[in-house]
Amino acid sequence: MAEEVEFEPLVSPSDYVPSPTVREFMTCVINGPVDEMRLLVLRGPRGCGKTLSGLMSCIAHAERIRDLGVPLPLRVGVVRDTYENLRRTTLVSFEEQKMRGVPIQFIAANHEAIVGPAESPSVHFWFFGLDRPDDADKLQGFQCGVLWLEEVAPAAGIASGIPASVLGIGATSVRQASVPPRILVTMNPPDKNHWILKVEDHLAEAGLTHVKVRHFTMDATEKSAHFLAMAELVAQDGDVTGAEGWRAAARAHDRYTERNRAFLASVGRLDLVERLVEGHIGEVRLGAAVVPNFSRSLHVAKRPLQILRGVEIVRGWDCGLNDLHPAVCWLQVGADWINVLGSRVGTNLSFEEFIRQEVWPFERKYRLLKARAGSGFGAGLRGGFTFRNIADPAAFAGDGRGSARTAALVIENLLHESVEPGPVEWAARREALYAAFERKGAGDRMLVQIDPEENEILIDGLAGRFHYPEQKATGEIMAEISGAKRVSGIFSHPVDALAYPLSILFPAHEYFLTAMRARAPSGPERKAASWLGT
Missing domain, CATH: 3.40.50.300 (P-loop containing nucleotide triphosphate hydrolases)
Structure with a gap:
């Protein structure tokens, strides 16, 4: 230019x-x-x-x-x-x-x-x-x-x-x-x-x-700074009245800015303070986040996650059959850790197109190759990875294009692997998400760590773009999954893809039972009540 x-x-x-x-x-x-x-x-x-x-x-x-x-x-x-x-x-x-x-x-x-x-x-x-x-x-x-x-x-x-x-x-x-x-x-x-x-x-x-x-x-200060600079300029020319007019304009703009900041903060819209008052690119936050305990600082890794050889890779699938937005996430898990290696969401893609255009390129990029069978009697698998697929139950109902083929069958044909269904009930998936992001892992890490470079839409969805809608007239949160998916669009799909394997591998009820057992007594030890001391 x-x-x-x-x-x-x-x-x-x-x-x-x-x-x-x-x-x-x-x-x-x-x-x-x-x-x-x-x-x-x-x-x-x-x-x-x-x-x-x-x-x-x-x-x-x-x-x-x-x-x-x-x-x-x-x-x-x-x-x-x-x-x-x-x-x-x-x-x-x-x-x-x-x-x-x-x-x-x-x-x-x-x-x-x-x-x-x-x-x-x-x-x-x-x-x-x-x-x-x-x-x-x-x-x-x-x-x-x-x-x-x-x-x-x-x-x-x-x-x-x-x-x-x-x-x-x-x-x-x-x-x-x-x-x-x-x-x-x-x-x-x-x-x-x-x-x-x-x-x-x-x-x-x-x-x-x-x-x-x-x-x-x-930036947020430019207008006031410009008015004050104009005040100095006209003051140098001896125009006292004009200089005071510019200073008054600067004060008025500052008061306008502070009112906007106070009003938006008072209704909990700090996202709009960031964008409309401070002038920064930010995130829109509407309604209530589906995963309220997610934190970018705690759950998003500071650097790309290492892919561990010899550890099974779990794929979580959301078929997106109703709106042609299929999603997948790749996880590696241990007893006290979950690493989300990557995720992808398709737009206006059938399930087969999604695997060809999004899944295969990601796995080629990181050489996520299947383990090869060894030769000779009793030989095990060599090199590569083993995979486990946990999918939306809709994967067994159709591919979204009127075909008799199911998404599960597409996975079996293209990836040559079996598929197991995740839970139908939203409550099981919701509680699994909450429990996973609540748990501590080993050392100073949280249980869940998400790769910062390969999960943009997933992270945004967890940060609030996947949200329950708010009734504008009353401010009431409508905590239904159908409404959340309707208003959240593409951001709901990778979160749901993550929820399916979490609900199978780390079910919420087991976490809460363990937490209850580990809870320390809340009062002094009860003394024996019988003459036998028992």
């Missing part, structure tokens, strides 16, 4: 002074070759001025193309998950800037807006609310110079976000003649699994490898 600065950001009104990150963002918007498409992501905490930055960037872009002799107006498509969210957030920001002097006019029943006089506007905005993912076809046939995606990431139930498919569809609309094509994304920090953090991969899938991508991040 070209780094040279050919134009300074020029905007109206003239008193808008962008913060350092926003200035860098705006400069990148207006620079570069005419035929170079750029996707520019501006990320920061709530209230830091991202929408204003997008608006002013579009105005600055229009100023630039006007100087290049390109006919105005610049056409901008503004996209958000729903029109209602556009109306109560983005359009409110536009209205605020109109009151501050930006010549904005709303037209077409507030579904469009222009900057400048009606007969010769410099920018024309169209607002698209995508109430359902397939509403992205509203963008088809639309032509613009800038596609602006507002808040692509959901704020944990406050909004639903924008699906990745909109990027591919919307990008085809960015074709206004002679205008350097731009895709702008202004957003709060997303969940760490959100598609925008892998936007380069999504562009490649859409055949848009020529698009240049750059990310800009505003």
